[in-house]
Amino acid sequence: MPLSPDQKAEIDAQRAQSHSTLRATAAGMEQHLYTAYPVLDHGFVRVIDYMGDDAAIVQAARVSYGAGTKHVQNDEGLIRYLMRHWHSTPFEMCELKLHVKLPVFVARQWIRHRTANVNEYSARYSILDREFYIPAPDMLAAQSTTNNQGRGAALEGEEAQRVLRILTEDAMRCYDHYEGMISQEGQQGLARELARMNLPANIYTQWYWKVDLHNLLHFLRLRADAHAQYEIRVYAEEICRLVADWVPYAYKAFEDYRMGGANLSAPALECVRRMLKGEVVTQETSGMSKGEWREFEGVMNGPA
Amino acid sequence: MPLSPDQKAEIDAQRAQSHSTLRATAAGMEQHLYTAYPVLDHGFVRVIDYMGDDAAIVQAARVSYGAGTKHVQNDEGLIRYLMRHWHSTPFEMCELKLHVKLPVFVARQWIRHRTANVNEYSARYSILDREFYIPAPDMLAAQSTTNNQGRGAALEGEEAQRVLRILTEDAMRCYDHYEGMISQEGQQGLARELARMNLPANIYTQWYWKVDLHNLLHFLRLRADAHAQYEIRVYAEEICRLVADWVPYAYKAFEDYRMGGANLSAPALECVRRMLKGEVVTQETSGMSKGEWREFEGVMNGPA
Amino acid sequence: MPLSPDQKAEIDAQRAQSHSTLRATAAGMEQHLYTAYPVLDHGFVRVIDYMGDDAAIVQAARVSYGAGTKHVQNDEGLIRYLMRHWHSTPFEMCELKLHVKLPVFVARQWIRHRTANVNEYSARYSILDREFYIPAPDMLAAQSTTNNQGRGAALEGEEAQRVLRILTEDAMRCYDHYEGMISQEGQQGLARELARMNLPANIYTQWYWKVDLHNLLHFLRLRADAHAQYEIRVYAEEICRLVADWVPYAYKAFEDYRMGGANLSAPALECVRRMLKGEVVTQETSGMSKGEWREFEGVMNGPA
Amino acid sequence: MPLSPDQKAEIDAQRAQSHSTLRATAAGMEQHLYTAYPVLDHGFVRVIDYMGDDAAIVQAARVSYGAGTKHVQNDEGLIRYLMRHWHSTPFEMCELKLHVKLPVFVARQWIRHRTANVNEYSARYSILDREFYIPAPDMLAAQSTTNNQGRGAALEGEEAQRVLRILTEDAMRCYDHYEGMISQEGQQGLARELARMNLPANIYTQWYWKVDLHNLLHFLRLRADAHAQYEIRVYAEEICRLVADWVPYAYKAFEDYRMGGANLSAPALECVRRMLKGEVVTQETSGMSKGEWREFEGVMNGPA
Known part of the structure; x- marks a missing residue:
C-alpha cells in the first residue's frame, strides 16, 4: 500500500488536530483514527469517525430497561447478556465510519450488506488510478x-x-x-x-462506509469467517482488530457468542443429549443428512 | 418539564466532562450536548451524541467525485448542489443521537420513520412515571x-x-x-x-433515537410541516433549531430546497408557463382537479 | 372476534372471486386467503396476498449458484442447506401481506420490526371502534x-x-x-x-403488514418464542400455522434450525466437548457465569 | 439478446401453465409475465412475479383512513392524492420481482438502491458466460x-x-x-x-430483483431521468412500460407528479411570483446562483 505523499500528509494533518468535545470518546479508537492500515497489495482500511463506546451500549440498554437494570449487573455482564439474547438495538447505538480502498470484486460482495451508508469513488465522474490487485x-x-x-x-x-x-x-x-x-x-x-x-x-476502488455496530458485527461474522473469500476476509480481520480496541466488552462477547459459537439444530441438540447419556450416535441414527452430520462432527471436534 | 434533581445532576456532570478527540467536532452542537430542551408540558429533546459536520458531507462527496470536484466549488456551494440534485448519500455520513421524552401517541407517529435506531423505555420491564400530556x-x-x-x-x-x-x-x-x-x-x-x-x-415515554442526517431531514420535512399534528411538530421544530447550529450549510439548503420549496406537477408547470406568457388560466382550463388547483393557488400565492 | 356482517360479506366476496394467473401459486395458502382467524378476544389475522412458494426460494438460489446447483440436491435439501448456512436472500424472494387486528400495546412491540411495510388505521383521520382487549x-x-x-x-x-x-x-x-x-x-x-x-x-387497532419471508421468520423466531409476551405470541403462533401451509419445506427447516435449535457460545461448546469425554463439568469449572450456565443446562436438558 | 433454446423453452413452459388463484390479478401484467424483453445487446428484463394492483394501493389507503375515505373519491383520484402528498406506504403494498440480465458496471449502479431484495449469479460458484456489452x-x-x-x-x-x-x-x-x-x-x-x-x-451478469412499488418508482425517477447513464436508463425505460401496464393509475400519477414535475426552491418560487406580477427577473436579481438559475430557466422553458 504505497500511500502517496499527499495522502500521508493529509493523514498526518488529521492526526495532528486535537479538539475538545463533550461527547463520549473511546481511547482505544482515538489511537487508530485516520491511520491507513494496509490490506492486500494496495488496499487499506482507516477509521474516519466513530460514535459511542461500550458505555453507550449500556446507556441505551438502561433507557430501555429503566431502573430495573440498575441493581443487576456491571457493564460487561449486561453487554454479554444483551449479546447472548440477541438484543440488537443497544448495539445499534454505536456507529463507525471507515475509508476503505479495495478491489472491485471485493466491493461487489461487500455492498450486499445493505444496512450501511456508502459513498464510492465515481468512475463516471473521475478517472480511476492504475492499481490492480495481483494475488501473492x-x-x-x-x-x-x-x-x-x-x-x-x-x-x-x-x-x-x-x-x-x-x-x-x-x-x-x-x-x-x-x-x-x-x-x-x-x-x-x-x-x-x-x-x-x-x-x-481487480482494479481498486475506494469508499466511505458507515455502519452501526450491530450491523457491523453481522458483517464481521459472515466475512471474518473461515468460509469467506480470503480477499474480503483480510479486510474483515483488520476491522475486527479495530473494533476490539473500540468496544472491548462488546467485541469479547461477539467472539464468545458469535464467532466462536455455533448454532445447533433441534436434531443436533437431541444427538448431543443422547451422546451425553452414553449412547453412540452415528449419522445413520442421527436423523441428520450426511452434509449436516459432517458439519456437526466439525463443531463437536472443535477447532483443529 | 420538571427535571428531577437526579436528572439535572446527571446533565451537569455530562456537560462538565470535556475530552480530547481527533474526530471532527461541530462547535455549534457542542454547546447543546446533553441539555434538555423542553417540549410540550413534560417532554424534552436533548442531544446525546453526533457524528460529522458540514465538512464531513463535503468530504464524502469528494470521495465520490474525486479530483473532479476540487476546482468546482466552495463547501456551501457543493452542499447546495447536492441537496438540489437529491444526492442523498453524502448527507447520510452525519449521524445524530437524541434522547426524547414524548407522549405515546406522538411516539406512535414518530416510529413510522423506519430508517433509524431506537431504544425505548420498556413498560414490560419497568414502571412508567405518572406523567401525562395535557394540552394547553x-x-x-x-x-x-x-x-x-x-x-x-x-x-x-x-x-x-x-x-x-x-x-x-x-x-x-x-x-x-x-x-x-x-x-x-x-x-x-x-x-x-x-x-x-x-x-x-397521553402518558409520556422516552427513547434514544439515532438517525443519519438524510433521514433526519426527511423526517423534519414531514413533521415540521404546517400539516403535521401540532404535538409532533413542536418536537420537529426544536430539532430544526439544533440541526441549524450543527450543520448550518446543510440546514440552509434544506430550508431553501425542501421546507420552503414546492413540487410542481407536469400540469402545474404547464400552467405556470402559460401564465407567464400572459394567459389567464382557471381551474377549468388548467387540467387540474379542484383539489390540486387549490393547492397550486396556495403555492403561487406564497406564505400568508 | 365478532366480525360485522359487512366484514363477513366482504370476506365471502373475496373468497368467491377466482382468477386465472400465470404466477406461481401455493395451494396451501390459497385455502387461507382472506379468512379471518381469531386471535385474543377481538383480534384476527388474515392473509391478503402472498408472492412465491418453496419453489421460488429454490429458483432464486439457483440463479445465484447457477449450473453448480443443478446436480446437487432436491428442493427440500437445498432449502435446508440455505437455512442452515444463513443464506437469507433466497427467502427474501417470498412475500406475505397480512391484515391484522390487534391491541395497541401489541402493535407497539410489533412495529419495532422495521423491515416491513405498514398501513395502520389512522385515529387522526377516523374514529376508533369501542373494542378493547380484556384478558381471559x-x-x-x-x-x-x-x-x-x-x-x-x-x-x-x-x-x-x-x-x-x-x-x-x-x-x-x-x-x-x-x-x-x-x-x-x-x-x-x-x-x-x-x-x-x-x-x-388495550384498544384495538388494525393494519396491513407486508413482509418478506426472511424477515417474517426472524419476527416469528422472536415472537413465537416462549419468552415473548403472551399477547403477541398468539399472533405469531397463528402466523406460524399459515406459513407452514404456505412454504412447508422452509417452515420445517425453520423449526429445525431456528425455533428448535440453540446457539451455543464458545465456552458452552468447550463444555460439551469436555462432557463428551467423560468429564463432570460444573458452573464453577465451566467458565460461564451463573446466568449463562443456567441457560446452558436448560438447553442440554431439552424441552420439558 | 439471443436467448438459448433452453431459456426459450423454459419461458414457453412458464407461460403455458395457468393456475387458479383467489389473489388480486392485474391483467395488464399477466400478459408480460416471464417474457424476456431485450435491453442493450445481450440483456433483458422479465417479470417473474408481482403482488397487487392499483386496487391494492387504494385498499391499503382505506385501511389507514377508514370510513373517512369512502365518500371522498374514486380510485384514481385517491391514488393521485396519495402521490401528490408523498403518502408512500400504500404504494409499498405492491411488489414486483424481476429477472434482469445486465452488464456488471450497470449492476454496480443499480445495487446502490438498497431497499430491494437481490439474488445475483455467483461468479464465486459458477462460471460466467462469454457475453459482453459492446455499445452500438x-x-x-x-x-x-x-x-x-x-x-x-x-x-x-x-x-x-x-x-x-x-x-x-x-x-x-x-x-x-x-x-x-x-x-x-x-x-x-x-x-x-x-x-x-x-x-x-462490461461482462453480463444476472439477478432476481424484488422491490416494492414505492421504492421502484423512486428508482425509476432517478434512472429513467435524462441525466442517468444511457446504459441503465434503457433498463428503467423498459420497466416503466411494464409498470404502466401493471398499475396504470399509479403510473400516470407518477408521470405527472414525479417524472414530469419539478421541485422549485423557495427562491425559485419567489421569482415565479415576481414574474407573474410582471417583473423582469434576471439571474442577478433572482437570489439564485448561476447553476441554479440555468436549471430554473430549463424548467420554465419546459421540455424542448
Whole structure:
C-alpha cells in the first residue's frame, strides 16, 4: 500500500488536530483514527469517525430497561447478556465510519450488506488510478475439488507463474486502453462512464462506509469467517482488530457468542443429549443428512 | 418539564466532562450536548451524541467525485448542489443521537420513520412515571370542518374546561389503577406487561433515537410541516433549531430546497408557463382537479 | 372476534372471486386467503396476498449458484442447506401481506420490526371502534418474582376479579369520554387527533403488514418464542400455522434450525466437548457465569 | 439478446401453465409475465412475479383512513392524492420481482438502491458466460466538455472504430484467459472466485430483483431521468412500460407528479411570483446562483 505523499500528509494533518468535545470518546479508537492500515497489495482500511463506546451500549440498554437494570449487573455482564439474547438495538447505538480502498470484486460482495451508508469513488465522474490487485503467489488457490464455492491448495510452479503473468498483463493492457480511449489528445475522447467498462474487476476502488455496530458485527461474522473469500476476509480481520480496541466488552462477547459459537439444530441438540447419556450416535441414527452430520462432527471436534 | 434533581445532576456532570478527540467536532452542537430542551408540558429533546459536520458531507462527496470536484466549488456551494440534485448519500455520513421524552401517541407517529435506531423505555420491564400530556387550553382544537385529518379553531370556554377536566381525571384514575394493579402489598400484583394496557396514549415515554442526517431531514420535512399534528411538530421544530447550529450549510439548503420549496406537477408547470406568457388560466382550463388547483393557488400565492 | 356482517360479506366476496394467473401459486395458502382467524378476544389475522412458494426460494438460489446447483440436491435439501448456512436472500424472494387486528400495546412491540411495510388505521383521520382487549381470567398473570420482564402464576380469586373490573370499567369510561369529546352535538367537538389520547393501550387497532419471508421468520423466531409476551405470541403462533401451509419445506427447516435449535457460545461448546469425554463439568469449572450456565443446562436438558 | 433454446423453452413452459388463484390479478401484467424483453445487446428484463394492483394501493389507503375515505373519491383520484402528498406506504403494498440480465458496471449502479431484495449469479460458484456489452456505434459518446459526469456527441469515424475494436478484443482476450486459468486440463485450475477478477466490467451478469412499488418508482425517477447513464436508463425505460401496464393509475400519477414535475426552491418560487406580477427577473436579481438559475430557466422553458 504505497500511500502517496499527499495522502500521508493529509493523514498526518488529521492526526495532528486535537479538539475538545463533550461527547463520549473511546481511547482505544482515538489511537487508530485516520491511520491507513494496509490490506492486500494496495488496499487499506482507516477509521474516519466513530460514535459511542461500550458505555453507550449500556446507556441505551438502561433507557430501555429503566431502573430495573440498575441493581443487576456491571457493564460487561449486561453487554454479554444483551449479546447472548440477541438484543440488537443497544448495539445499534454505536456507529463507525471507515475509508476503505479495495478491489472491485471485493466491493461487489461487500455492498450486499445493505444496512450501511456508502459513498464510492465515481468512475463516471473521475478517472480511476492504475492499481490492480495481483494475488501473492501463495494465495493463488486452485478450485476446490469438493466444494463449488471454495479453494483448494495453492497453484504450483509454472501454473502459478502463468496466472500471475496473465493477471498482470491483462490489467496493464486494459488500463492502457482505458487511458487511450479517454485521452483527448488528437481525438474526441470517450466518455469516462463508458471507458470504465474495459477495466477488470481487480482494479481498486475506494469508499466511505458507515455502519452501526450491530450491523457491523453481522458483517464481521459472515466475512471474518473461515468460509469467506480470503480477499474480503483480510479486510474483515483488520476491522475486527479495530473494533476490539473500540468496544472491548462488546467485541469479547461477539467472539464468545458469535464467532466462536455455533448454532445447533433441534436434531443436533437431541444427538448431543443422547451422546451425553452414553449412547453412540452415528449419522445413520442421527436423523441428520450426511452434509449436516459432517458439519456437526466439525463443531463437536472443535477447532483443529 | 420538571427535571428531577437526579436528572439535572446527571446533565451537569455530562456537560462538565470535556475530552480530547481527533474526530471532527461541530462547535455549534457542542454547546447543546446533553441539555434538555423542553417540549410540550413534560417532554424534552436533548442531544446525546453526533457524528460529522458540514465538512464531513463535503468530504464524502469528494470521495465520490474525486479530483473532479476540487476546482468546482466552495463547501456551501457543493452542499447546495447536492441537496438540489437529491444526492442523498453524502448527507447520510452525519449521524445524530437524541434522547426524547414524548407522549405515546406522538411516539406512535414518530416510529413510522423506519430508517433509524431506537431504544425505548420498556413498560414490560419497568414502571412508567405518572406523567401525562395535557394540552394547553389554546391548543385544544376542534375537529376541522373541511379536512378529516386536521384541526379547526380552539375550543371555547366551558367545552375546553370540560375536555381538560376529562383528560386530567381519566389520566389520574387510570394511573391510580395501574399502580394499584401492580402493587404487591396484600396481593400478588399484576404483571407490568399487562398492567400497562390500562394507560392512555397521553402518558409520556422516552427513547434514544439515532438517525443519519438524510433521514433526519426527511423526517423534519414531514413533521415540521404546517400539516403535521401540532404535538409532533413542536418536537420537529426544536430539532430544526439544533440541526441549524450543527450543520448550518446543510440546514440552509434544506430550508431553501425542501421546507420552503414546492413540487410542481407536469400540469402545474404547464400552467405556470402559460401564465407567464400572459394567459389567464382557471381551474377549468388548467387540467387540474379542484383539489390540486387549490393547492397550486396556495403555492403561487406564497406564505400568508 | 365478532366480525360485522359487512366484514363477513366482504370476506365471502373475496373468497368467491377466482382468477386465472400465470404466477406461481401455493395451494396451501390459497385455502387461507382472506379468512379471518381469531386471535385474543377481538383480534384476527388474515392473509391478503402472498408472492412465491418453496419453489421460488429454490429458483432464486439457483440463479445465484447457477449450473453448480443443478446436480446437487432436491428442493427440500437445498432449502435446508440455505437455512442452515444463513443464506437469507433466497427467502427474501417470498412475500406475505397480512391484515391484522390487534391491541395497541401489541402493535407497539410489533412495529419495532422495521423491515416491513405498514398501513395502520389512522385515529387522526377516523374514529376508533369501542373494542378493547380484556384478558381471559387465566391469562391474568402476576409479575414474575425472579424476572423483571416476565409473568408468574395467574392471579387468584378476588384479585383477578378486581383487575378485570378495573380494566373493563376504565376502558368503557375512557371510550365514553372519547365519544363525548369528539361529539359535535351542542358543542364544537374536539379534534380526533387529540381526543384519541384519552384511549388506553388495550384498544384495538388494525393494519396491513407486508413482509418478506426472511424477515417474517426472524419476527416469528422472536415472537413465537416462549419468552415473548403472551399477547403477541398468539399472533405469531397463528402466523406460524399459515406459513407452514404456505412454504412447508422452509417452515420445517425453520423449526429445525431456528425455533428448535440453540446457539451455543464458545465456552458452552468447550463444555460439551469436555462432557463428551467423560468429564463432570460444573458452573464453577465451566467458565460461564451463573446466568449463562443456567441457560446452558436448560438447553442440554431439552424441552420439558 | 439471443436467448438459448433452453431459456426459450423454459419461458414457453412458464407461460403455458395457468393456475387458479383467489389473489388480486392485474391483467395488464399477466400478459408480460416471464417474457424476456431485450435491453442493450445481450440483456433483458422479465417479470417473474408481482403482488397487487392499483386496487391494492387504494385498499391499503382505506385501511389507514377508514370510513373517512369512502365518500371522498374514486380510485384514481385517491391514488393521485396519495402521490401528490408523498403518502408512500400504500404504494409499498405492491411488489414486483424481476429477472434482469445486465452488464456488471450497470449492476454496480443499480445495487446502490438498497431497499430491494437481490439474488445475483455467483461468479464465486459458477462460471460466467462469454457475453459482453459492446455499445452500438451511435452510443459511443465522447466525454462532455461541460459536465464531468456526462456525455457529449457520438465519437466519429475512425475513433469510434478504434474504441469498438479495443472493447471487443480486450473482452475476448480477458475471457480466453479466464477460461484458460480455470481449466483443469493438464493443470490444477485456478479457483473461480479468483479467476473472475480478470473479467472487465462490461461482462453480463444476472439477478432476481424484488422491490416494492414505492421504492421502484423512486428508482425509476432517478434512472429513467435524462441525466442517468444511457446504459441503465434503457433498463428503467423498459420497466416503466411494464409498470404502466401493471398499475396504470399509479403510473400516470407518477408521470405527472414525479417524472414530469419539478421541485422549485423557495427562491425559485419567489421569482415565479415576481414574474407573474410582471417583473423582469434576471439571474442577478433572482437570489439564485448561476447553476441554479440555468436549471430554473430549463424548467420554465419546459421540455424542448
